[in-house]
Amino acid sequence: MYKVDKDLLAIQEARIHIEAAKEAAIELRDFSQNQLDEIVDQMAVAMIPYCQELAEAAVVETAYGRYQDKALKNRFSCEFVSKKLSGKQYVGVIAEDQHNQTLEIGVPLGVIVSLIPATSPVSTTIHNVLIAIKSGNSIIVSPHPRAKQTIQQTVKLLKEAALLAGLPDGGINCMQLVSTTSTDALLSHEETALTIVTGIPKLLPKLYQMGKPFIYGGSGNxxxxxxxxxxxxxxxxxxxxxxxxxxxxxxxxxxxxxxxxxxxxxxxxxxxxxxxxxxxxxxxxxxxxxxxxxxxxxxxxxxxxxxxxxxxxxxxxxxxxxxxxxxxxxxxxxxxxxxxxxxxxxxxxxxxxxxxxxxxxxxxxxxxxxxxxxxxxxxxxxxxxxxxxxxxxxxxxxxxxxxxxxxMGATTNLFPSMTLGSTSLGIVQGSDNISPEHLVRIRKVGYGVRRFEECFPSQRENHSVTANEGNTQPSIEVILRQIINEIKE
Incomplete structure (x- = not known):
């Protein structure tokens, strides 16, 4: 009779989720912001009827906190966060300056891994899934063992709503087998673009050791x-x-x-x-x-x-x-x-x-x-x-x-978030309330608006005499050589 190695099974599950998330992330690159918004809206609406039920389940499973307050946090993540996200552009062309001829393009990072705490399991899961999909990324949720069942149920409900709205199958997944080895497999995998860790300080040494980008929602104190x-x-x-x-x-x-x-x-x-x-x-x-x-x-x-x-x-x-x-x-x-x-x-x-x-x-x-x-x-x-x-x-x-x-942005105009960045913790520096803007790369685009020699107008006459015969414009090589010689002198 063979003994089942649960750690090996958990590692295999992590790898399967990473591969599925990678394929979904590739598909999501072609989604417009409007398509992503439709998925986010459908998830938020679908979760509202379950806010209290999941709050009660979290208290029963973890023995942490008060379910009435957890229900409010859950509604905050569903209603307040989704409302704040509405109409915001995070992927594609997010800014355009016609006068200066520049563009900013939001590019999804790819596969996001989110480690969820037992203290606010439902609201943090909802928040992190919403901002990941809003920014065009796929996400794998790794639940805290003390809140595993509640987090898994939350992800199941989110995924069902997202698939009906058109999300690729691997876009949202949750680990079913949770262990130290499976967490290591998720964090260290080459396809993991970013890890979000909320309130689990024991993981910090490991995160730094991995040398991969992460955001840490630090302790308050x-x-x-x-x-x-x-x-x-x-x-x-x-x-x-x-x-x-x-x-x-x-x-x-x-x-x-x-x-x-x-x-x-x-x-x-x-x-x-x-x-x-x-x-x-x-x-x-x-x-x-x-x-x-x-x-x-x-x-x-x-x-x-x-x-x-x-x-x-x-x-x-x-x-x-x-x-x-x-x-x-x-x-x-x-x-x-x-x-x-x-x-x-x-x-x-x-x-x-x-x-x-x-x-x-x-x-x-x-x-x-x-x-x-x-x-x-x-x-x-x-x-x-x-x-x-x-x-x-x-x-x-x-x-x-x-x-x-x-x-968390309820009584202030800070971005509504269940993951609050710190000043010094995280290879990806995020001291702000974590939002979709932290889950994209900003690609800068600049159109040519002047010729090279126009950058140095005072040198124009001197450089023009060194230009090649019959060419009215000095070459870049000639201009650079002249500037270097003048610096040396």
Whole structure:
């Protein structure tokens, strides 16, 4: 009796999907933007009735988050993203300057591999599939093992709608057998043009080692500064709603609060009124025992849990209105476990005497681990806002808005996205919200508008005498030789 090697089967499946995706990508090169748009629209419409069902399935399978919020994220990807994509040109002639006689042509990359996290499995899958097809690429989805069934069902529904709208058969596929070896096979294959990795930091060393183009939707771990001129009640409301959305599982959510000294006591009172529980040292240590394993790694079983559930596990007595934990600290330290990113409704809190020192504290927080992609500021002082925007080592700055919804483009006019690029992570640099424009190459076309010698009008008379007998125009060789000689002299 032969033993079936699942790793070998997974590798074979990966190769089959790559070959099918390659053939589909070749066919898609001949699709117009209108044809691609029809497929995208049909997929988006087809997914709307399943948004809640898939959200519930994701929570059941992963035990992460809150299905009501996941359903909203799913609808955001179906409705809001597709609306934003409508009428946008990403392939073919995307820009034309008749005056300067130039063209820009969008060229699809080819085969895209998308690694989907367990935290937002459905909304991220929908988003990445829509932008891949919008930009004329084929896509292979590799699901996180913890959310495999939900992601596979999501891709199945997307593919059925896309095929009915005219997509080539290999244009969308999903791995059924998921393993480390099959992931390696997808990432390293010569036909993989680009990999999109959303919120899976353990894969970063491997991605760099592969030496192939990738986009990494980095960790959030971002601070929020509450400045003295802000609408304090609204600012606290935004932060609490943002950090507790889907039980804190969205990486773009606020991780640390930096308070302006003169309003710190009022801010703490407002946090208490809106459901915050300030942790004592003993409570913080008990909570860490739930959040972190003995080896220092994040405990996956604590991800996406409500404050009430975490309190129960850590044996912390809290009010029934408690929605979020606050742990006040003095310093940012690599050895402080509260400096890392938690996917739970927990924030660290720092108090600084003025905005200048708050600015420095935010830089420390952003640089800690080098992973933060978003900073939020609540303020009415435009000068302070501009100073923060100019000086922070961060991909995006959000002003007077919840980080979770503002970062993904729901409450701001940033491109609506479930994959938020970072400033430094990814061979394909993408600090923007990832969109179809990151999945195409821009081919520049320039028409000739002047003769070579017209580029150097001051040299025209001198060069003309060296031209060949009977030729009124100097040759390029003569002009270049003359210019080189003049440089040497």
């Amino acid at each position: 971002g601070p929020v500064f509450i400045e003295r001129t802000c609408n304090l009640k609204q600012a606290i409301h935004d932060i609490v709603e943002s950090r507790t959305f889907d039980h804190g599982i969205v990486s773009a959510a606020e991780q640390s609060i930096v308070l302006d000294g003169p309003i710190s006591e009022r801010a703490k009172d407002e946090l208490n009124r809106q459901g915050a529980h300030f942790l004592s040292e003993a409570e913080a240590q008990r909570l860490l025992g739930v959040l972190i394993k003995a080896n220092g790694e994040l405990n996956a079983e604590s991800v996406g849990c409500s404050a009430q559930e975490l309190a129960k596990r850590a044996m912390i007595e809290v009010a029934k209105e408690t929605r979020i934990f606050i742990y006040e600290q003095d310093y940012v330290s690599d050895h402080n476990p509260f400096s890392q990113e938690f996917f739970s409704p927990i924030v660290a809190l720092f108090v600084e005497p003025n905005w200048q020192e708050a600015c420095e504290k935010c830089i420390e927080l952003l640089m800690e681990g080098g992973k933060s992609h978003t900073l939020v500021i609540h303020s009415k002082d435009e000068q302070v806002i501009r100073e923060f925007a100019m000086k922070k080592p961060v991909a995006r700055v959000l002003v007077n808005t919840p980080s979770t919804l503002g970062g």
